[in-house]
Amino acid sequence: MAETSETLLLRAPLSGVLLPLAAVPDPVFAEGLFGDGVAIDPLSDTVVSPCDGVVLHLAATGHALTLQASCGAQVLLHVGIDTVSLRGDGFAPCVAQGAAVRQGDALIRFDVERVARQARSLVTVMAVANGHDFPVAARTDAVLAEAGRTVLLQLRPAGAAAAAAPAPRADVTDAAALRRTVTLGCAGGLHARPAARARAAIQGLEATVALHYGGRQASLSSLVALLALSADEGATVDLVASGPDAGAALDAVARELQRTDAGEEQAVFPVGMAPPPGARSGELPPGGIAGVAAAPGIAIGPLRWWRDAAPEPDQAGLGAPAERATLRAALAAVDAQLAHDSAAANARGASAEAGIFAMHRALLEDPALLQAADPLIDAGKSAGFAWREATSAEAAALAAMTDRRAADRAADLLDLGKRVLRALAAIRHGASHAEAGVSADVALGGQPVVLAADEFTPSDLIGLERTRVAALVMVRGGPTAHAAIMARQLGIPCLVALGSALERLPDGTQVIADGDHARLHANPDEHLLAAAASTLRLRAQQGQADLRVAHAPASTRDGVHVEVAANIGSLDDARHAVAQGADAVGLLRTELLFLHGEAAPAAEDHTARCQAIADVLDGRSAIVRTLDIGGDKDAAWLRLPAEANPALGLRGVRLAQVCPQLLDDQLRGLLAVRARPPLRILLPMVSEAGELLHWRARIRALAAEAGADAGIEVGVMIEVPAAALLADQLAEHADFFSIGTNDLTQYTLAMDRCQPHLAPRLDALHPAVLRMIAATAEGAARHGRWVGVCGALAGDPLAVPVLLGLGVTELSVDAALVPAIKARVRKLAHADCRKRASELLRLASAAAVREACRRYWPA
Ligand code: PEP
Ligand code: MG
Numbered sequence: 001m002a003e004t005s006e007t008l009l010l011r012a013p014l015s016g017v018l019l020p021l022a023a024v025p026d027p028v029f030a031e032g033l034f035g036d037g038v039a040i041d042p043l044s045d046t047v048v049s050p051c052d053g054v055v056l057h058l059a060a061t062g063h064a065l066t067l068q069a070s071c072g073a074q075v076l077l078h079v080g081i082d083t084v085s086l087r088g089d090g091f092a093p094c095v096a097q098g099a100a101v102r103q104g105d106a107l108i109r110f111d112v113e114r115v116a117r118q119a120r121s122l123v124t125v126m127a128v129a130n131g132h133d134f135p136v137a138a139r140t141d142a143v144l145a146e147a148g149r150t151v152l153l154q155l156r157p158a159g160a161a162a163a164a165a166p167a168p169r170a171d172v173t174d175a176a177a178l179r180r181t182v183t184l185g186c187a188g189g190l191h192a193r194p195a196a197r198a199r200a201a202i203q204g205l206e207a208t209v210a211l212h213y214g215g216r217q218a219s220l221s222s223l224v225a226l227l228a229l230s231a232d233e234g235a236t237v238d239l240v241a242s243g244p245d246a247g248a249a250l251d252a253v254a255r256e257l258q259r260t261d262a263g264e265e266q267a268v269f270p271v272g273m274a275p276p277p278g279a280r281s282g283e284l285p286p287g288g289i290a291g292v293a294a295a296p297g298i299a300i301g302p303l304r305w306w307r308d309a310a311p312e313p314d315q316a317g318l319g320a321p322a323e324r325a326t327l328r329a330a331l332a333a334v335d336a337q338l339a340h341d342s343a344a345a346n347a348r349g350a351s352a353e354a355g356i357f358a359m360h361r362a363l364l365e366d367p368a369l370l371q372a373a374d375p376l377i378d379a380g381k382s383a384g385f386a387w388r389e390a391t392s393a394e395a396a397a398l399a400a401m402t403d404r405r406a407a408d409r410a411a412d413l414l415d416l417g418k419r420v421l422r423a424l425a426a427i428r429h430g431a432s433h434a435e436a437g438v439s440a441d442v443a444l445g446g447q448p449v450v451l452a453a454d455e456f457t458p459s460d461l462i463g464l465e466r467t468r469v470a471a472l473v474m475v476r477g478g479p480t481a482h483a484a485i486m487a488r489q490l491g492i493p494c495l496v497a498l499g500s501a502l503e504r505l506p507d508g509t510q511v512i513a514d515g516d517h518a519r520l521h522a523n524p525d526e527h528l529l530a531a532a533a534s535t536l537r538l539r540a541q542q543g544q545a546d547l548r549v550a551h552a553p554a555s556t557r558d559g560v561h562v563e564v565a566a567n568i569g570s571l572d573d574a575r576h577a578v579a580q581g582a583d584a585v586g587l588l589r590t591e592l593l594f595l596h597g598e599a600a601p602a603a604e605d606h607t608a609r610c611q612a613i614a615d616v617l618d619g620r621s622a623i624v625r626t627l628d629i630g631g632d633k634d635a636a637w638l639r640l641p642a643e644a645n646p647a648l649g650l651r652g653v654r655l656a657q658v659c660p661q662l663l664d665d666q667l668r669g670l671l672a673v674r675a676r677p678p679l680r681i682l683l684p685m686v687s688e689a690g691e692l693l694h695w696r697a698r699i700r701a702l703a704a705e706a707g708a709d710a711g712i713e714v715g716v717m718i719e720v721p722a723a724a725l726l727a728d729q730l731a732e733h734a735d736f737f738s739i740g741t742n743d744l745t746q747y748t749l750a751m752d753r754c755q756p757h758l759a760p761r762l763d764a765l766h767p768a769v770l771r772m773i774a775a776t777a778e779g780a781a782r783h784g785r786w787v788g789v790c791g792a793l794a795g796d797p798l799a800v801p802v803l804l805g806l807g808v809t810e811l812s813v814d815a816a817l818v819p820a821i822k823a824r825v826r827k828l829a830h831a832d833c834r835k836r837a838s839e840l841l842r843l844a845s846a847a848a849v850r851e852a853c854r855r856y857w858p859a
Contacts, residue, residue, distance in 0.1 A: 001138050001154040008069050008134070010051055010153040011103060012145035013077050013126055015044040015848075018152070021125065026081045029125045033196035034076060036136045037127030038152050040145055043847050046094075047077055047108040048148045049101045050126060057228045059084070059191060062091030062108060066129060066227060067101070073134040073155050079110055081121040084191040090114035104148040113761065126152065130222070133158055144855070177242040180250050185258040189232035198256040199226075207249035212238040220253065289501040293518040294477070294484035297493030298539075299470035300532050303509040303522075304449035306456065311425040313384025320378050327373065327383035330423040334416075335364055355595055359636055360416050362598065369394060384424045391417030415457035450513050452502060466490055471513035473520055475502050491816065495520055546819035550581025554822035560830040562804060564822045565623075565812040567790055569593065571609070574616045577815040581822065585622035586812020587682070587738065587790035588613065590666065591629050599637050600662060606669025614675035621677045623715065623738065623790075623812075626666055628652045628684040631743075632754045638662075647752060652685025652717075653695065667699055671708040680713040682738055687722040689729045696733065719743035719791070724772035727779025737780050738812070741791025745769050763846035764793040770802065770849065771841050777807030788812055797824045798850060801857045804830060805837025828857065 003009045019039040024030045029039070053067040056074060063083040067075045079091070090111040095101055116122050128134050137156035145152060186194040190211075199220050202209060209220040211229060213236075218225035231237055237257065241250045317323040338357045345354035369390045376386035391413055398410035448470040455477045472487050477496035487494035493515030505511070505522050512521040512532045521528055555561045565586030566577035570593065577585060593609045594601045601609075610624060629635045630651025640658065643649040656663040673679055681699065686692055696714055703710040718724050719740030727737065741764040746753040748769050751762050773789075780787045788810030793799045795813035800821060803811065813821050836856050840849050 001140070001151045003154075006156060007137060008051060008071055008073050008155040008157075009151050010075060010126065010155065012040065012147050012150040012152050013047045013050050013107070014040050014042040014124055014145070015147040016040040016042040016124075016145055018140070018143060018145050019123065021127070024081070024123055024125060025121050028196045029078070029081075029127070031200075032127075033200045034078075034125065034127040035129050035131035037076075037125055038139065040124050040126070042079075042112070042122055042124055043851050044147050045110055045112045046106050046147070047079060047110070047124070049103050049105045049107055050075060050077070050152070051103050053101060055095050055097050055099045055101060055107075058093055058095070058097040059227065060230055061086065061088045061191070062093045063088075063110075064191070064227075065093070065095075065097075065107060067107075071134070071155075071157060072130070073157075074129040076125070076127045076129045077107065078125045078127070079108060079122070080115055080119040081123060083115060083119045084189075086115065086118055089118070128153075128155060144851070177240045178246045178250055179241075180239045180254055182237055182239060182254045182257050184231055184233055184235050184237060186233060189235060190226060190229055190237070190257070194257060194259065195226040197259075198253045201252035201256045202245075202249045205243075205245035205249045205252070207241050207243035207245040209239060209241045209246075209249050209253050212240060287522040287524065289498050289520045289522065291473070291495040291498035291502075291518050291520060293494075293515045294496045295472075295487040295492060295494035296515045297471070297491075298516060298532055298536055299448075299450055299493050299513045300529065300536070301448050301450045301470040301511065301513075303452050303473075303505055303507065303511050305507050306451050306453040311384070311421055313388060313421060313424065314382045315385050317377060317380055317382040317385070320380075323377045323381075323383040323386070324374065326424060326427055327370075327377070327387060327420075330383070330387075330420050330427055331364060333423045333427070334419050335361055338364070355597060355636075356412075358598060360412060362636070363413055363416055364420075366394075384421055387420055387424070388417060391420075411455070411457060418457075450511050452505070454503075455496075461487070461490070466492065471495070471515065473498055473502060473511075473513055475499060488814075542823075543819065546823040547581070550819035550822055552581075552822075553583060554825040556804070556825060556828045556830040556833075558829050558831055560804075561809075562825045563788070563810040564818055564825065565788070565790075565810060566815040566818055567812050568613070568815065571612050571616060573815060574613045577818070578616060578618065578620070580815045580818040582620070582815060582818045584620045584810075584812075585613070585617060586788055586810060588622055588624045589628065590625060591627045591633055591635070594627070595629070595633060595635050597635075597637055600635075600659075601665065601669075603665045603669040603672070606666050607672040610670060610673045610679065611675075614673055614679065617675075619676060621680065622675065623680045623682050623788075624670055625682040625684055625717065626653065626663060627655070630655055647746065653683050653691060654685055664698070664702065667702050668706060671699075671703050671706055671712065678709065678712055680715060680735070682715045682717055684717045684740070685720060685743075686716045686730070687720045688726060689733055692716055692730060692733050717743075717790075718772075718776045718787075719747070721748050721772060724776045724779075727776040728782050729779070731780045731783040731785045734785060736785055737776055737787045738810075739773060739776055739787065739789045739791060739808070741769065741773075741789060741793035744772055744791065745793075748772055761846075763850075764791065765796075765799055765802065765849045765853070766846040767841055767843050767849060770806065770837075773803070773808070774806050774838070774841060781807060786810065795821060797821070797859045798853045798857070800824045801828050801833040802837050802840060802849070802853060804828065805833035805835070824859070833857075 001009060019041060021032060021037055021039055022030050024039045028034065049067060051069050053069040055065055056068040057066040059065065061084055063080065063086065064076065064078040069075065092109045094106040094109060101107065128136065134155040134157055136153050138154040140150065140152050142150055184190055202220065211218050211220065211226060213229045213231045216229055218229050220226065239250055239253055338361045342354045342357035345357065372390035372393060373386040376389055377383060395410040395413040398413065448468055450471045450473055451469050452473045454475045456472060456474060469492055471493040474496045475498055477484065484494055484496060493513050495513055495515055495518060498520055502520065509522050510524065512524050512528060553561060554564050563583045565584040566582035567587040568574050568577055568585055569589045574585065614622060628651065629638060630649060631647045640650065650658060670679055670681060683692065683695055699712065699714060700710045713735040715736040715738055716723060716730050716734045717740045718727065718737050723730060724744065742753055745762055745764040745766065749762065749766060751758040753762060777787050786809050787807060789803055789808050790812040794803065794811040795817040797820065800811065811821055840852055843849050843852060
């Protein structure tokens with residue numbers, strides 16, 4: 001498209017993905033009531049001028065403006081949908097009304113996160129308000145736009161209208177006109193949407209209508225003039241109409257202007273919760289609810305609320321001796337069932353799960369609970385009533401503590417309380433003691449459901465039949481809660497923190513739970529449903545195809561071998577890793593083996609657990625990380641004082657400063673494991689070479705003591721920015737590096753990885769994190785060391801080419817992802833990855849990197 005003296009070119013006001021107006025989630029724009037134009041799903045945060053012109057109107061709320069080009073074309077720029085309701089929050093205009101601007105000048109800056117959090121969509125519209133006079137002659141067929149550069153539309157004036165810029169004017173002045181006064185009901189006043197609707201309302205009528213307000217007047221035919229009236233919600237506006245249909249026109253316009261918009265469907269985000277990156281870069285359709293992904297995958301099904309309310313106990317008891325005996329019987333039944341669940345989980349190697357039950361047993365034994373319940377029973381209350389009082393008082397005390405871990409225990413206690421109440425009810429109804437301990441059954445009929453709860457507790461999930469539950473969704477909860485850990489282990493997609501929007505959905509609502517994009521779609525239209533169903537089908541087919549070749553090594557198209565290993569935390573995981581074709585174990589999180597135990601593990605415990613895993617691996621190598629307790633990982637048996645900033649405190653190898661025995665025991669235990677090839681040891685949270693030298697010396701000394709091989713390889717987790725920046729120094733003494741992008745991102749961006757409100761922004765493809773990775777690879781290369789990535793970024797298909805391009809040669813991912821990541825590696829050309837990866841370091845945001853990756857290496 002070229003500019004001539006006859007035409008006007010409009011360039012992209014924002015960078016982003018281009019959409020036709022019809023795809024805008026607002027009928028006013030989608031139906032072209034504002035005129036012809038184009039929409040952009042923005043990837044940048046500054047609206048720039050699409051052409052030279054004058055700012056004819058700037059909304060007081062800063063979310064929209066209209067430019068008039070010298071030829072007279074009026075171009076409306078409207079950021080987001082329903083953004084008028086933000087009343088300026090998040091918008092900073094860079095120009096004033098009446099200002100002359102050049103193409104490319106900044107017009108409005110907006111806070112993407114803030115606006116995305118509160119608005120229905122960020123999709124931004126550029127429309128020609130007087131398109132009758134300036135129709136669109138040509139439009140781009142590009143998919144992506146670059147702000148200020150990409151030409152989106154070419155306008156060609158229709159006849160003489162272009163000769164001069166028409167001053168917006170009221171075209172109704174005659175004395176015979178009909179008049180009416182109306183009060184503006186629309187939230188935000190006379191903004192773009194009601195103005196366009198009012199204009200559309202008189203289409204087909206033979207009438208002209210003008211609005212008078214504040215000493216000014218505007219014809220209904222000029223959107224810009226209407227906006228320029230700046231009439232607020234509640235303002236009193238005079239309507240003046242003339243022509244044969246003046247009466248009908250007045251009625252129609254008055255109806256539109258008085259509408260409160262109350263009946264319009266609004267997509268709701270949980271309060272204070274930003275939509276995830278996916279939601280920011282693609283609009284959330286009506287019915288879409290943003291949350292936080294706790295386990296990946298997509299599921300379609302009816303929503304089913306998990307009604308697990310504990311039975312309501314009678315208040316009055318049947319006499320203290322009988323009630324005391326019943327309570328003790330119920331406690332014994334639950335304890336026996338917990339012991340059974342714990343043993344069963346252990347047998348499967350699911351030690352994290354087993355530990356949760358063991359911890360519940362310890363809570364059950366807490367004498368404070370019976371000490372609180374017994375006096376109530378003696379005072380005539382029932383066992384159930386007394387037990388409920390005792391557990392809720394204790395839980396409330398825990399929940400009130402500022403320590404997040406104590407608050408987590410409160411949830412455990414309430415969960416346990418329910419379990420005992422169910423057991424009491426069962427005993428009253430004649431159940432045997434063994435039956436009484438079993439947690440509530442999931443009574444689900446028919447097709448697999450998307451199970452919803454305010455917040456699931458671990459015991460809720462025990463009896464779940466995996467085949468009956470397509471996904472788990474929660475109003476509250478966090479991605480690191482125990483229930484989320486269990487969902488991941490069960491392989492069930494899981495969304496948390498969906499907020500009150502989920503609460504409002506009734507049983508039976510058809511939903512799509514999208515754990516990949518952290519969103520739930522309620523009552524999806526047939527297109528969304530068809531798309532989700534076909535994604536599921538394709539994934540299943542692709543998954544099977546990938547798995548068939550997952551046991552072969554993976555190399556890029558140009559022959560560079562990449563080791564694809566698995567992250568594991570249990571013996572079960574190790575078996576799964578082998579079945580999924582993992583070349584090795586790239587990270588054994590040993591703390592998960594012992595987190596919920598009752599005492600610190602002894603050297604023999606370490607040997608036994610790791611030997612069992614090494615045996616299952618059958619010749620595959622394993623990187624064993626020393627205990628990384630602290631931060632968000634709390635070991636019940638490690639009684640350390642709570643820290644104000646646990647993520648910045650005694651975690652990883654730093655723990656040895658206060659508990660040196662802990663690490664010594666583990667190293668002794670690991671040195672005793674017999675494995676071929678020998679285990680490799682990985683040290684978490686190292687920040688300088690001195691620490692590494694200390695631990696290498698300690699390993700040598702312990703090996704000498706035990707007569708073990710001192711040549712065991714020792715690597716460093718690169719997860720602290722200091723370690724990345726000093727990688728060349730560390731590489732001199734390390735055998736290898738493994739980059740922990742989860743923590744490296746947390747510490748580089750200074751965003752707590754457990755903070756659900758920041759979760760959507762915690763993107764490891766942030767250029768600052770990529771620079772850390774690049775520095776690590778450079779440092780390693782100076783000493784000929786290899787670099788792996790074991791953080792979640794390694795399992796992100798979009799990130800794989802970037803990591804390979806930056807010099808990473810091993811990717812360690814959740815076992816379930818191994819086949820897909822191998823398949824991804826095989827499709828890439830290493831030379832191309834290398835060439836392009838360095839360009840990404842110059843980009844300004846994670847969103848820009850993601851966008852570039854999609855373009856360079858479509859998945
Ligand atoms: C990491 O930080 O990226 C990592 C792999 O370790 P963890 O998630 O266990 O902290
Ligand atoms: Mg880490």
